[in-house]
Amino acid sequence: MIKPSDPRFLFLSHNTDLGPPFRILVDTNFINFSIQNKIELVQGMMDCLMAKCIPTITDCVLAELEKLGPKYRLALRIAKDPRFERLHCDHSGSYxxxxxxxxxxxxxxxxxxxxxxxxxxxxxxxxxxPLMYVVKHRYQIERLPDAGASFH
Structure with missing residues (x-):
């Protein structure tokens, strides 16, 4: 049984726009770390959040993977998986x-x-x-600070 104080659920109280199915915006190195740690991306996300997840990728991240060349061919193939939602960017040449x-x-x-x-x-x-990252061969969700907290 998961406690309500579990970090996976605490972020929901800070952002009411979030809810299953979770849309997870994926960065280039997250895909690479997932490959290195032998984590199946979509299943790992669902195991972490215990809910349906929609991996989402921007044109900029895909372009970055394409620029990295043949060494990152597997990462690019994963990013082009039909289960990924593709977000089009209206800017050009952005990092x-x-x-x-x-x-x-x-x-x-x-x-x-x-x-x-x-x-x-x-x-x-x-x-x-909220943030998701790889720790010890599995995905971890980072608990949010209070949405009203000041950042320095």
Whole structure:
């Protein structure tokens, strides 16, 4: 039995736009870390959140994977999985991290999946947006600070 104080459920009280099915905005390195840790992406997300999840990827993240070349061919194939929702970007040549931060600042209906420490630090400054990352061969959801808290 999961307790209501479990971090997986605490973020719901801070952001009422979030609810099953969860839309998870995936970053380039999250896919790579999932491959390295042999985690099946969609199933791992559902196991972590215990609910239906829709992995979501932006054009910028796909472009970044394409630029990384043949070494990241498997990551690109996973990103093009039909279970992934594709978000079109209306800007050109943007850095994928900037694109993700801008998108969650405007639409707080996403959980951001990233293993990039710098991006996680930037996302934490956006109140109401939970983070998912890889820890010990499984996904972990980070509890949100109070949505009204000030960030320095």
């Amino acid at each position: 994928a991290d900037d694109c993700l931060v801008q998108r969650v600042s405007v639409h707080k209906c996403y959980i951001v999946a990233t293993c990039d420490r710098d991006l996680r630090r930037r996302i934490r400054k956006v109140p109401g947006v």
